[in-house]
Amino acid sequence: MAGHSQFKNIMHRKGRQDAVRAKMFSKLSKEITVAAKMGGPDVDSNARLRLAVQNAKSQSMPKDNIQRAINKSQGGDAEDYESIRYEGYGPGGVAVIVETLTDNRNRTAGAVRSYFTKHGGNMGETGSVSFMFDRVGEIVYKPEAGDDDTVMMAAIESGADDVSSDSDGHVVICTFENIGDVSSALEKDLGEADSVNVVWKPQTNTDLDEDKAGTLMKLMAAFDDDEDVQSVFSNFQVSDEVMAKLTAA
Structure with missing residues (x-):
């Protein structure tokens, strides 16, 4: 994974x-x-x-x-937020995309830059890593939604582009433009999804050893703790052995 x-x-x-x-x-x-x-x-x-x-x-x-x-x-006191995407490289040269909603772009840009710097990475210009990803819809179902064949048939009939299944569940991929229609069709056949998101899917993955993966986890945690950060995507990949060590640490 x-x-x-x-x-x-x-x-x-x-x-x-x-x-x-x-x-x-x-x-x-x-x-x-x-x-x-x-x-x-x-x-x-x-x-x-x-x-x-x-x-x-x-x-x-x-x-x-x-x-x-x-x-x-609809209230007059609703904050004015803008969507800003930041891109850069983390430890081990992995590509990172950070999506934010902020009412102060200077504060958010400074914070995101500091997270990259503190954890062995560097922030780049817009477009510096996004070309290595595809913007797609991702609809996730738990294993209980059905067996592999059932989910595959439902995905095909919904107009999805791809589906992968393993012991953790089922991930259905569709175009960004069709995510609403596909998720609605799947809900009729499989029930409510575990999550429905527009994501940046990496075209290729970069393997990390335990040391680099541990540092990247700290970088990701820093992003996750920031209230301005909505989503973070990366093209890193670690082995099951490293995954087990990180989880236990």
């Missing part, structure tokens, strides 16, 4: 679940508020909001929290 999902697995095992959930809900709420403010509070006519709400529901975010975030977007 590689990249973003590996990091999330480690952090969820090491972190206190209530703190992890509270932080996740806060970031989901911000995305919902921004989406509703930009495109209106109607989920049916606002594709970005529909995706944000789908993802919030898949993470078991209470309906009241979701509605509160939408209502906040």
